Amino acid sequence: MRSVRWIGLLGLYVGAQAVGLALAQPFRVAGLVATSAPQSPTAPLVFIAIIVIAPLFILFLAPKRGGLPALRQLILLAIAASLYFTLYATLSLVFPSYYLPPPQAAELVVDPALIFAATLSATIYLALLVEPQWYVVDLAGFLAAGALVAILGISFAILPAFILLGALMVYDAIAVYRTKHMVSLADVVTEMKLPILMVMPDSAGFDYTSAPPLAAQRSRPVEERSALFMGLGDIVIPGTLVVSAFVWLPAHPVVSGLGAGLWVAIGTLLGSLVGYAVLMRLVLRGNPQAGLPLLNGGAMVGYALSYVLLFHSVTLGFTGAL
Numbered sequence: 001m002r003s004v005r006w007i008g009l010l011g012l013y014v015g016a017q018a019v020g021l022a023l024a025q026p027f028r029v030a031g032l033v034a035t036s037a038p039q040s041p042t043a044p045l046v047f048i049a050i051i052v053i054a055p056l057f058i059l060f061l062a063p064k065r066g067g068l069p070a071l072r073q074l075i076l077l078a079i080a081a082s083l084y085f086t087l088y089a090t091l092s093l094v095f096p097s098y099y100l101p102p103p104q105a106a107e108l109v110v111d112p113a114l115i116f117a118a119t120l121s122a123t124i125y126l127a128l129l130v131e132p133q134w135y136v137v138d139l140a141g142f143l144a145a146g147a148l149v150a151i152l153g154i155s156f157a158i159l160p161a162f163i164l165l166g167a168l169m170v171y172d173a174i175a176v177y178r179t180k181h182m183v184s185l186a187d188v189v190t191e192m193k194l195p196i197l198m199v200m201p202d203s204a205g206f207d208y209t210s211a212p213p214l215a216a217q218r219s220r221p222v223e224e225r226s227a228l229f230m231g232l233g234d235i236v237i238p239g240t241l242v243v244s245a246f247v248w249l250p251a252h253p254v255v256s257g258l259g260a261g262l263w264v265a266i267g268t269l270l271g272s273l274v275g276y277a278v279l280m281r282l283v284l285r286g287n288p289q290a291g292l293p294l295l296n297g298g299a300m301v302g303y304a305l306s307y308v309l310l311f312h313s314v315t316l317g318f319t320g321a322l
Helices: 002-030 045-061 067-091 112-130 134-155 158-178 181-192 214-218 232-248 260-283 292-311
Strands: 098-100 108-110 197-201 227-231
Touching: 002 067, 002 134, 002 197, 002 227, 002 232, 002 260, 045 067, 045 158, 045 181, 067 112, 067 134, 067 181, 112 134, 134 197, 134 232, 158 181, 158 232, 158 292, 181 197, 181 214, 181 227, 197 232, 227 232, 232 260, 232 292, 260 292
Parallel strands: none
Antiparallel strands: 098 108, 197 227
């Protein structure tokens, strides 16, 4: 059963990267970028600051009276709002708006994408609020991860993306192995049943709502634990470089019908999967592990090797970002 769990997480990981690649160009056309200067080396600094400060804010507020319920409601509303906007942008590709001409409706605009996006995001919000089972958490996390991978990838060119991955892999190592506050954050998040951690149980009948706290599960042998967990950031951050390579690198040369940018993106993903394999071996030993050092490191190595192989240059595309 242990193999089923890590394979399930692998499916979520690769699937989110594929969704991010599929949404990248449509999101770019729609202008869904997170920064006005995607080629600037300072572009990711605000995002890095948010990632560093947000866990500290959560850990500060969680022990306060009424802190956990307030945090949970605030984060759920933020997740629902972000899902609405990204789902609307995605569904608009499939269901474009149209006018009902007079005299029937006096040019009333009908927007099916808006209706579907609002309905789906509201349904996920209510499900997370009332019955946050593992599959609901994973669905919300998967949708959010795919959209975030696309948005961050189109928002940061190659050099800023490398700065983002490099800074966060160092931060994650410090936060897990030194200060250990990221381990405490995982305990809080699992208690609130939020889609910030992806959950992969042993069986479909796993009841996440009544599962023991993560701290209690860590005291058991790995074979007796009910589920494996993976942070949403462990999917999104390495995926940023995957999409960045696809969007920001030239399409030429074309190899086997695929542009060079896409080949480097695939090489980046394969590199991160090597890091994923090593990470899972460590996780199955039973101790909390920092995912980004291995996932980001693998993605960066995979990118570098693919870029040099296809473009015959050691600039790695950095000069295009200056």
